[in-house]
Amino acid sequence: MSTPFYVSPQQAMADRAEYARKGIARGRSVVVLQYADGIMFVAENPSRSLHKVSEIYDRIAFAAVGKYNEFENLRIGGVRYADLRGYTYHREDVTARGLANVYAQTLGTIFSSAGEKPYEVELIVAEVGAERAEDQIYRLPHDGSIVDEHGSVAVGGNSDQIGSYLDQRQRDDMTLGEALRLAVEALGRDTGNGERTLTADQLEVAVLDRTRGQQRKFKRLLGTHLARLLEQPPATSAPAAKTPASDDASDASDDASGSSGPGAEA
Structure with missing residues (x-):
C-alpha cells in the first residue's frame, strides 16, 4: 500500500488561497466609491442580464467579481437572509454589517474545508446612511475575512493599480457625474497595454442614493442618462x-x- 503524500496545513491553505486569487484576478474589475449623495458601483460588464451589482435590501447593495454561479448563489442567500430578518424583527435591523458577517462565515467555512475547492469570488457589501458618516462599505475576500473600507475600493482584475488611482483622486464632495467619470477612468487602467476608454455599453452602473424619496435607495443608471453623465462637461470661463x-x-x-x-x- 502506497503512502499518501504529506502536505503541511500551512502549505495547503497557501495553495488554496493562491488558487482563489488567480481565479478572481481573471475577472473584470468592480469599483465602489462614495460621493456626495451616496455610494456608487461601477463594473466593467457588457452583459445586460448577468449582473455583478445587485440590490439586497432597502439601503444595502452587493457587488462581486469572480465566478458568476458562485457569487450569484451568495447573492440569493443574502436576499433570503435580509427578507427573513426584516420580516421577523424590523426593516432597520437588516444591516450591511450583519450581512457581511453571514457571508464571512460562509466563505470561511468553504475555504477551510478540505472536501471542496474555495470559492473564486470577492464581494463588496455596502449600506448608505442618512449622512455620509453613516455609510458602510465592507470587502470580503475569498477566505471569509472582512475589511472595512472607506472612500473607495476596487476588486478583481488589477485591483491594486485601480485602487491606488482612486485613492489619489476620490473626494467626499464629488457629484454623481464626477464620481462616475473617475471610476471609469480607473477601470480603463486595468490593463498592461495602456489606458482604455470604456463606453456606456461596456458598463454596469448603480447607486445607493440617500436623497431618493423612496425607502429603497438602490437605482441603476442606464441608457441615455448614463451616456450623458459620462460626457465631460465643457469648461466654462468668464x-x-x-x-x-x-x-x-x-x-x-x-x-x-x-x-x-x-x-x-x-
Whole structure:
C-alpha cells in the first residue's frame, strides 16, 4: 500500500488561497466609491442580464467579481437572509454589517474545508446612511475575512493599480457625474497595454442614493442618462471685463497693440 503524500496545513491553505486569487484576478474589475449623495458601483460588464451589482435590501447593495454561479448563489442567500430578518424583527435591523458577517462565515467555512475547492469570488457589501458618516462599505475576500473600507475600493482584475488611482483622486464632495467619470477612468487602467476608454455599453452602473424619496435607495443608471453623465462637461470661463476707454485715441492704441476684446476668454 502506497503512502499518501504529506502536505503541511500551512502549505495547503497557501495553495488554496493562491488558487482563489488567480481565479478572481481573471475577472473584470468592480469599483465602489462614495460621493456626495451616496455610494456608487461601477463594473466593467457588457452583459445586460448577468449582473455583478445587485440590490439586497432597502439601503444595502452587493457587488462581486469572480465566478458568476458562485457569487450569484451568495447573492440569493443574502436576499433570503435580509427578507427573513426584516420580516421577523424590523426593516432597520437588516444591516450591511450583519450581512457581511453571514457571508464571512460562509466563505470561511468553504475555504477551510478540505472536501471542496474555495470559492473564486470577492464581494463588496455596502449600506448608505442618512449622512455620509453613516455609510458602510465592507470587502470580503475569498477566505471569509472582512475589511472595512472607506472612500473607495476596487476588486478583481488589477485591483491594486485601480485602487491606488482612486485613492489619489476620490473626494467626499464629488457629484454623481464626477464620481462616475473617475471610476471609469480607473477601470480603463486595468490593463498592461495602456489606458482604455470604456463606453456606456461596456458598463454596469448603480447607486445607493440617500436623497431618493423612496425607502429603497438602490437605482441603476442606464441608457441615455448614463451616456450623458459620462460626457465631460465643457469648461466654462468668464469673459474678461472691458475697461472703458477714455477717448478715441486709447481705442486706436488698443487695436494696434492686439489686446483682447470683450469676448476673449480669461
